[in-house]
Amino acid sequence: MRAPKDELPIRFDAFGVRAGAVTILDGIDLTISAGAPTVIVGPNGSGKTTLLRAAMGLPAPAQYDGAPAYQIAGRITHGGAADVPPVHRAILLQRPAMLRRSAAGNIRYALRAARKPRDRHNTRIAELLALVGLDGFAERPARRLSGGEQQRLALARALARDPAVLFLDEPTASLDPAATKAIEDVIAAVTARGIKIVMSTHDLGEARRLAGDIVLLHRGRVVEHADAATFFHSPATAEARAFLAGELLI
Amino acid sequence: MSTDASALTLVLSGDPTLYAIVRLSLLVSLSAVAVAALIGIPLGALIALTRFRGREAAIVTLNALMGLPPVVAGLVVFLLLSRSGPLGAFGLLFTPQAMVIAQVLLVTPIIAALSRQTIEDLWVDYRDELAALNVGPLRRVATLVWDGRFSLVTILLAGFGRAAAEVGAIIIVGGNIEGFTRTMTTAIALETSKGDLPLAIGLGMVLIGIIVIVNALAWTIRRAGERIAG
Numbered sequence A: 001m002r003a004p005k006d007e008l009p010i011r012f013d014a015f016g017v018r019a020g021a022v023t024i025l026d027g028i029d030l031t032i033s034a035g036a037p038t039v040i041v042g043p044n045g046s047g048k049t050t051l052l053r054a055a056m057g058l059p060a061p062a063q064y065d066g067a068p069a070y071q072i073a074g075r076i077t078h079g080g081a082a083d084v085p086p087v088h089r090a091i092l093l094q095r096p097a098m099l100r101r102s103a104a105g106n107i108r109y110a111l112r113a114a115r116k117p118r119d120r121h122n123t124r125i126a127e128l129l130a131l132v133g134l135d136g137f138a139e140r141p142a143r144r145l146s147g148g149e150q151q152r153l154a155l156a157r158a159l160a161r162d163p164a165v166l167f168l169d170e171p172t173a174s175l176d177p178a179a180t181k182a183i184e185d186v187i188a189a190v191t192a193r194g195i196k197i198v199m200s201t202h203d204l205g206e207a208r209r210l211a212g213d214i215v216l217l218h219r220g221r222v223v224e225h226a227d228a229a230t231f232f233h234s235p236a237t238a239e240a241r242a243f244l245a246g247e248l249l250i
Numbered sequence B: 001m002s003t004d005a006s007a008l009t010l011v012l013s014g015d016p017t018l019y020a021i022v023r024l025s026l027l028v029s030l031s032a033v034a035v036a037a038l039i040g041i042p043l044g045a046l047i048a049l050t051r052f053r054g055r056e057a058a059i060v061t062l063n064a065l066m067g068l069p070p071v072v073a074g075l076v077v078f079l080l081l082s083r084s085g086p087l088g089a090f091g092l093l094f095t096p097q098a099m100v101i102a103q104v105l106l107v108t109p110i111i112a113a114l115s116r117q118t119i120e121d122l123w124v125d126y127r128d129e130l131a132a133l134n135v136g137p138l139r140r141v142a143t144l145v146w147d148g149r150f151s152l153v154t155i156l157l158a159g160f161g162r163a164a165a166e167v168g169a170i171i172i173v174g175g176n177i178e179g180f181t182r183t184m185t186t187a188i189a190l191e192t193s194k195g196d197l198p199l200a201i202g203l204g205m206v207l208i209g210i211i212v213i214v215n216a217l218a219w220t221i222r223r224a225g226e227r228i229a230g
Helices: A048-056 A103-113 A118-131 A147-159 A177-192 A204-210 A228-233 A238-244 B007-012 B016-049 B055-065 B070-081 B096-132 B137-147 B149-165 B168-174 B184-194 B197-229
Strands: A010-019 A022-032 A038-041 A070-078 A089-092 A165-169 A196-200 A213-218 A221-227
Touching: A010 A048, A022 A048, A022 A221, A038 A048, A038 A204, A048 A089, A048 A165, A048 A196, A089 A147, A103 A118, A103 A147, A118 A147, A147 A165, A147 A177, A177 A196, A177 A204, A204 A228, A213 A228, A213 A238, A221 A228, A221 A238, B007 B197, B016 B055, B016 B096, B016 B137, B016 B149, B016 B184, B016 B197, B055 B096, B070 B096, B070 B168, B096 B137, B096 B149, B096 B168, B137 B149, B149 B184, B149 B197, B168 B184, B184 B197
Parallel strands: A038 A196, A038 A213, A089 A165, A165 A196
Antiparallel strands: A010 A022, A010 A070, A213 A221
């Protein structure tokens, strides 16, 4: 596995995304460093998805064919360099697409795309399916799996790239507690292997369980960025206090 | 040819005239579908995956051409291939090749338009993942065609159905010459007006049988695709 220093730290430098008159991200200055998971929280539409996708190197959602042209301000660097291709990064999208292949076929596709040695493919597929608790599902058509199973398969597929950084966009949204636990266990396991997790969530409980540091986004701006203990016990901003108190941040 | 034989006897006894006609029909329509696939699938993929000025107009045109009346396709190819036409020097008019060309003109828009739709739908579903997996352009196209293969084969069968069933184009450019350019549909048209109903009905039964088989095949492939790919 490649050392995380190739990708980290990820620095946002006055980074902004606008779609026509709508500001999605505005003046983001943020450094994501190696270590425990960085968890991004904030209300719907606060820019979590766009932030993760930008850090991954993907266009903002709906940028393809979108009517208003997107304008990007500032820049993002990975390990001090700009425009680093997404070779050692992977992302679990909010709604991952299942390739029209078997579960094993989905992982094999990712292994091939990442040019992993072919003679190791079968071993890696078995390892990854076991890691996410899908042993025995190898030959099942991916699109016939349940929501929770698809999410775990997408996670295994992302990990097939041996990423140094793994972005997870609300990986447990709409999953039941058992499926959520399965995903969180994998997140803990890959963090222990030195893979940097950057994830968004709606679930403050999940943020408490997993986060090393917390980024609170609101209306496209970073309101607060602090290590998890500080954020939960002595938040610095009124927005963070309101968010933690369960008030509606609008 | 015995005119009092029943249509069924003709079909079941393997009447050589009838089966020569069936053979030519299949040869012409299968060749047309093969050529149309080689043009239509890449064209569909190109329109699905690229953005250019006039793209919307191209899509509308292709969709409209799906309903191109066969006689109009026949007329166009007739004008192109006739002695004084731009391709007249090749002497192709009233040959099976001319019929293939006319059917290619009919079937290519169907294959291109439906492939475009299939590949674009897949692309919308896949594009973020393929970008995240850092997949290059050629592999993207290969992935979309492979993962859409069951739909694409069904599209080819739809194209074949259209080609095998049409009469307007091939009767104009083929001329319905006995033993040379006479196909099932042109023979049915001719024999019906001549009053040789047994041959017309026999050919009609074979033609319907082929269409049923093609549709059964399309159905089977679709089901297999659902089972394998989900």
